[in-house]
Amino acid sequence: MRRVATAALCLLLAGCAGVQSSMDVAGRQAGDIKGVWTLMLWVCGVMYLLVLAFLGWTLWRARRPLADAPPLADSALSPADRPMQTALGGWMVLIVVGLLVLTFGSFLVDRRLAEAGARADLNIRVTANQWWWQVEYQHPDPSQGFLTANEIHLPVGKTAKIELVATDVIHSFWVPNLGGKQDLIPGRVNDITLTPTRTGRFRGQCAEFCGLQHSNMALDVIVDSPAAYEAWRARQLASAPPPVTPGQARGLAVVQTAACANCHQIQGTEAMGKTGPDLTHVAGRRSIAAGALPYSRGALAAWIADPQGIKPGAHMPIVQLSPADLNGVLDYLDSLK
Amino acid sequence: MSSRFPNAEGAALALVAALALALGLGGCNREARQVRGSPLPDGGLAGVSPTALHVGGPRPFVKDPRAAQYEENAYHIGEGKRLYEWFNCYGCHAAGGGDIGPPLMDDTWRYGGEIEQIRASILEGRPNGMPSFAGRIPDTQVWEIAAYVRSMSGHVAKDAAPSRGDQLGNPPAATQVDRKPMGALTPPEPAP
Numbered sequence: 001m002r003r004v005a006t007a008a009l010c011l012l013l014a015g016c017a018g019v020q021s022s023m024d025v026a027g028r029q030a031g032d033i034k035g036v037w038t039l040m041l042w043v044c045g046v047m048y049l050l051v052l053a054f055l056g057w058t059l060w061r062a063r064r065p066l067a068d069a070p071p072l073a074d075s076a077l078s079p080a081d082r083p084m085q086t087a088l089g090g091w092m093v094l095i096v097v098g099l100l101v102l103t104f105g106s107f108l109v110d111r112r113l114a115e116a117g118a119r120a121d122l123n124i125r126v127t128a129n130q131w132w133w134q135v136e137y138q139h140p141d142p143s144q145g146f147l148t149a150n151e152i153h154l155p156v157g158k159t160a161k162i163e164l165v166a167t168d169v170i171h172s173f174w175v176p177n178l179g180g181k182q183d184l185i186p187g188r189v190n191d192i193t194l195t196p197t198r199t200g201r202f203r204g205q206c207a208e209f210c211g212l213q214h215s216n217m218a219l220d221v222i223v224d225s226p227a228a229y230e231a232w233r234a235r236q237l238a239s240a241p242p243p244v245t246p247g248q249a250r251g252l253a254v255v256q257t258a259a260c261a262n263c264h265q266i267q268g269t270e271a272m273g274k275t276g277p278d279l280t281h282v283a284g285r286r287s288i289a290a291g292a293l294p295y296s297r298g299a300l301a302a303w304i305a306d307p308q309g310i311k312p313g314a315h316m317p318i319v320q321l322s323p324a325d326l327n328g329v330l331d332y333l334d335s336l337k
Numbered sequence: 338m339s340s341r342f343p344n345a346e347g348a349a350l351a352l353v354a355a356l357a358l359a360l361g362l363g364g365c366n367r368e369a370r371q372v373r374g375s376p377l378p379d380g381g382l383a384g385v386s387p388t389a390l391h392v393g394g395p396r397p398f399v400k401d402p403r404a405a406q407y408e409e410n411a412y413h414i415g416e417g418k419r420l421y422e423w424f425n426c427y428g429c430h431a432a433g434g435g436d437i438g439p440p441l442m443d444d445t446w447r448y449g450g451e452i453e454q455i456r457a458s459i460l461e462g463r464p465n466g467m468p469s470f471a472g473r474i475p476d477t478q479v480w481e482i483a484a485y486v487r488s489m490s491g492h493v494a495k496d497a498a499p500s501r502g503d504q505l506g507n508p509p510a511a512t513q514v515d516r517k518p519m520g521a522l523t524p525p526e527p528a529p
Contacts, residue, residue, distance in 0.1 A: 257472065258473070259474055259475050262424060263423070308372045308373040309373070313370075313372050315419075317478050318374045318375070318475060318477065320375075
């Protein structure tokens, strides 16, 4: 019995850690939110225990008749009512104080969260689509901005202001380790600010039901040291490397002339579609299809050959490619690190 | 029966309620969504002619067996509406009213208004500016776009027609368009 209880407790506590947990704080905003959460836990916990204690006491205490008391006149208080009145008065004071503490605490945190975006070190625009995330790193100089998908890299200790827009339906952006939750609403620009405090890989997930593949709409957030972030940024800014092997050359030709280029973009080639994820450095990402599969050449082959088997309803269609063409496309895409 | 429902009115009411429930449940499985499409090339356009003018009178028109899957299916028509925008049909045909390309929401079809003929026009291109999309748009999606274009002139049942789009200055929703009987393979009216 004890072993079962220990195991259950371990499992329960293990839920508090990990790449997608608001308890395992890795950002300033998530820390603030966890502060409110902890305050709420303590205030509500103490009140709950008090209620249970009084309930227990009333059950434990035997009923006693009031011996020798004269019958009560109308509207007169029984001697037993006095302590009850005092207790209820105290209870009301406790509730008012508890609510005030909670309101004030949440006001302070809300204010901090709202002010955080004023001192942003970098600006990112995240566009939610059914069912993937477009990530645009913005820069005053347009040649220093770039597009990627389903993966956000952030330098540790820097504040990123993330603009949130949606193209089709309402989605919600949530990276629990780093910050709160914010909806992406078509026709409206929302924003959220993230200041990561330690390096690591974290997972975000669409938090508003958005259709068939809502559950397969995840994104990776990778918090790097400033040097690693700058190196990543420099790689992303570069155009796609030109094909080297004959297979890669065939792949590029297929990507540009078949259906791929109608939706996808590869910087430095003639593939300039805007409606699908940017593939300029697709092989450098952790996952494909918004977290549906971890990246590998084989997974990419499975995805291209049968996207509807992996993510039914997704907007990626089956493109009829000959095996040789598919191999070429894989050779080429796998070279886009 | 009589013990639970003291009069015939109650029994009739229960019967109506049961029928309504059965009808309602029947609505749950209105149509099948086939999202996958064929992994193999779908074959050509054999037998699809853009015109009814043939030597020796009109040829018999043979329906493509795949057409039924797309032309009255709300999911595919809705997807076609999205793709119509994604592949920039708007660029020439606007939201269906026509711009530098001919309007698609009237009932005049220069190259035929059957879904197979619309698909052929998208794949082959047509004179005076309509480009060929063969090889550029996967076959399933061409079927879907053709189904949407066909739905624009109001030939699709209301339960399958797409509702109003997101654009400004949008034409009325297809569910609001009067349905007209489609004259199959009507040749265009001669210019005055």
